[in-house]
Amino acid sequence: MVHLAKKSIKKGALDIMFADWLFILFTVCAVLGAAGLVSFRHPMNSAMSFVVTLISLAGLYALLSAKLIFATQLIVYAGAIMSLIIFIIMFLNIQNEDLPVEEGRLKNMTIGAVLIAPIGLFLMKVVKQIPGSDTVVVDPNFGGVKEVGQLLFSKWLLPFEIVSILLLVALVGAVVLAGKRGINK
Amino acid sequence: MNNDFLLLMPMLLVGIGGIGLMIASTYESITHERMAISGMGLFGVAFLFQLGNTVAHPTIPYEQVFNGMLVVSDFTRASGMIILGCGLATCMSAYTYFKQNPFCTSEFYSLIAFSACGMLLLTMAQELISVFIALEIMSLAIYILVGYNRQSQTATEAVLKYLMLGAFAGAFFTMGAALIYGGAGSTKFTEISASISANGYAGNAALIGGSFLVIVAFLFKVAAFPFHAWVTDVYEGASTPITGFMATALKTAVFAVFANFLVLNNGLHEGWINGLFYISILTMFVGNLVAIGQESLKRMLAASGIVHSGYLLIALVAINTEQFTGGVIAYYLAAYSVGTLGIFAALSYLGGEDEKRMNFADFKGLAKVRPYSAAAITIFLLSMAGIPPTAGFMGKFYIITSAISAGQIALAVFGIISSILSMWYYLRLIVNMYFHDAVDTFETDTCHKMAPVCTMVLALCVFAIGLYPIII
Numbered sequence: 001m002v003h004l005a006k007k008s009i010k011k012g013a014l015d016i017m018f019a020d021w022l023f024i025l026f027t028v029c030a031v032l033g034a035a036g037l038v039s040f041r042h043p044m045n046s047a048m049s050f051v052v053t054l055i056s057l058a059g060l061y062a063l064l065s066a067k068l069i070f071a072t073q074l075i076v077y078a079g080a081i082m083s084l085i086i087f088i089i090m091f092l093n094i095q096n097e098d099l100p101v102e103e104g105r106l107k108n109m110t111i112g113a114v115l116i117a118p119i120g121l122f123l124m125k126v127v128k129q130i131p132g133s134d135t136v137v138v139d140p141n142f143g144g145v146k147e148v149g150q151l152l153f154s155k156w157l158l159p160f161e162i163v164s165i166l167l168l169v170a171l172v173g174a175v176v177l178a179g180k181r182g183i184n185k
Numbered sequence: 186m187n188n189d190f191l192l193l194m195p196m197l198l199v200g201i202g203g204i205g206l207m208i209a210s211t212y213e214s215i216t217h218e219r220m221a222i223s224g225m226g227l228f229g230v231a232f233l234f235q236l237g238n239t240v241a242h243p244t245i246p247y248e249q250v251f252n253g254m255l256v257v258s259d260f261t262r263a264s265g266m267i268i269l270g271c272g273l274a275t276c277m278s279a280y281t282y283f284k285q286n287p288f289c290t291s292e293f294y295s296l297i298a299f300s301a302c303g304m305l306l307l308t309m310a311q312e313l314i315s316v317f318i319a320l321e322i323m324s325l326a327i328y329i330l331v332g333y334n335r336q337s338q339t340a341t342e343a344v345l346k347y348l349m350l351g352a353f354a355g356a357f358f359t360m361g362a363a364l365i366y367g368g369a370g371s372t373k374f375t376e377i378s379a380s381i382s383a384n385g386y387a388g389n390a391a392l393i394g395g396s397f398l399v400i401v402a403f404l405f406k407v408a409a410f411p412f413h414a415w416v417t418d419v420y421e422g423a424s425t426p427i428t429g430f431m432a433t434a435l436k437t438a439v440f441a442v443f444a445n446f447l448v449l450n451n452g453l454h455e456g457w458i459n460g461l462f463y464i465s466i467l468t469m470f471v472g473n474l475v476a477i478g479q480e481s482l483k484r485m486l487a488a489s490g491i492v493h494s495g496y497l498l499i500a501l502v503a504i505n506t507e508q509f510t511g512g513v514i515a516y517y518l519a520a521y522s523v524g525t526l527g528i529f530a531a532l533s534y535l536g537g538e539d540e541k542r543m544n545f546a547d548f549k550g551l552a553k554v555r556p557y558s559a560a561a562i563t564i565f566l567l568s569m570a571g572i573p574p575t576a577g578f579m580g581k582f583y584i585i586t587s588a589i590s591a592g593q594i595a596l597a598v599f600g601i602i603s604s605i606l607s608m609w610y611y612l613r614l615i616v617n618m619y620f621h622d623a624v625d626t627f628e629t630d631t632c633h634k635m636a637p638v639c640t641m642v643l644a645l646c647v648f649a650i651g652l653y654p655i656i657i
């Protein structure tokens with residue numbers, strides 16, 4: 001009995017260790033992908049690098065047992081939106097000579113890094129001091145469609161509803177900015 | 186229950202009206218003139234509803250359904266009235282503006298309605314995620330309105346700059362909200378306040394960092410120092426009625442939510458008094474420096490908007506979190522909005538085709554050719570400079586007395602100095618209009634009186650708002 005308990009504790013500790021390693025892996029990938037997004041020269045490389053970020057974020061959601069968010073992250077962001085963006089880039093058929101010449105790229109990046117560094121240090125300090133909370137085993141249904149839906153339509157009804165106006169504005173805006181040029185219709 | 190519905194009525198009207206205008210804009214037979222008139226009707230009715238609402242003490246409409254995320258108070262009612270009034274005046278001046286600058290499509294007015302809906306939500310929201318979404322509704326509609334003229338290079342430049350920097354501000358806000366959630370365990374203002382009261386503010390690094398980032402986002406939106414650099418380019422690139430709308434309604438909405446956020450707990454406000462003290466002084470003086478060097482009227486007005494943000498920041502430093510009424514802030518916003526909107530309404534019709542008259546020199550001798558327009562512009566400029574008996578004077582008077590009663594004597598003195606400095610560029614336009622001979626004939630499309638009427642009404646409003654506290 002004692003032996004078994006010991007073994008299960010050991011196994012639990014191993015699981016936590018494993019989750020930690022996964023967490024580190026996903027965060028490093030997410031940050032590297034984001035860095036690639038801004039530093040690659042060709043838009044296609046940037047887009048592919050952004051896919052890495054989105055998939056790593058999906059992994060982070062999975063670690064938090066947020067099943068539905070994990071699935072939507074993969075299907076909607078990494079799947080639908082990113083493939084749309086990649087299609088558009090492929091349609092435009094951007095060659096290396098089409099890209100603008102960026103002079104002083106290294107210099108700008110260094111200056112930017114120097115300026116951002118204090119903010120980064122400040123944020124690291126802040127994040128370190130976020131009060132931790134005890135880890136509890138969540139309900140097996142946690143993060144499922146029903147649970148998220150109930151939360152969304154009870155506690156978070158207002159933000160959920162006003163997002164629809166935001167999407168409507170974006171839609172009208174796309175029509176206005178990219179549609180046919182109407183002159184004083 | 187019924188009362189709750191009435192309290193939210195203006196916001197619902199503008200939101201549903203925006204959808205209605207959007208659907209109407211798909212019909213060929215509906216011209217943009219008709220859309221403008223419907224827009225005016227919509228804002229007028231919503232304004233009357235907002236005027237008719239009485240809010241004795243802060244109420245939470247539909248507390249169960251919305252989980253207490255919206256709070257209506259006298260302050261939100263007043264700022265809502267300013268926003269709706271700005272929408273009305275913008276529709277009126279856009280009607281005339283698009284006679285001379287033909288790039289309007291009928292979706293224009295639905296976007297104005299949507300952005301006003303976002304602004305009204307922003308004034309009432311008491312929860313960080315709702316605030317973020319409302320902020321984005323407002324900003325997204327404004328980005329599109331800024332870039333509406335696709336033929337114009339300055340408009341394209343303006344929208345790109347504004348979109349990029351606005352996205353940064355949005356990202357700062359989200360990061361800040363996440364950190365506040367980490368520090369306080371909730372995004373609702375009441376629960377954040379409870380957490381600060383229980384555990385203190387000064388020792389909680391996540392709360393300090395989070396509120397810092399949220400305040401940075403607000404400072405960006407109101408163009409306070411050091412986040413003011415975008416404002417002159419963006420205001421210049423946008424079409425004149427939209428510049429007026431951005432300068433007034435957007436600022437009102439953001440200052441309303443800024444004040445609501447700062448007063449959520451005394452600890453939070455006290456933690457930021459020192460920071461806001463320096464930011465407000467720098468904002469006033471940097472704004473004055475920028476404004477003095479400008480040749481274009483729109484750029485000058487953009488820079489003077491920075492200075493006015495500085496005065497409003499003084500009011501934010503001086504607010505009393507225990508008995509917050511927001512009266513001083515709302516009054517100043519009303520006074521400032523009337524003056525600024527009036528000038529932009531006048532520029533909408535005086536600017537001529539393709540906004541050809543936009544510099545100080547272009548308005549030489551306006552008083553000889555169009556005495557009424559020149560007189561109206563003079564009233565607006567004097568109000569913005571703070572000369573009695575205009576609304577601007579009373580607004581500054583209230584802000585400075587509130588600073589003195591809060592013990593911020595230094596801020597009051599700096600406010601007065603900055604207001605004297607600002608006379609330079611306001612009087613410069615008046616001198617140009619009155620003490621020079623006319624070179625231009627200032628011919629405009631005379632059969633559309635909408636913007637001139639709006640200008641005259643706003644000129645009357647300057648005195649009405651100025652005398653309101655004396656009469657009541």
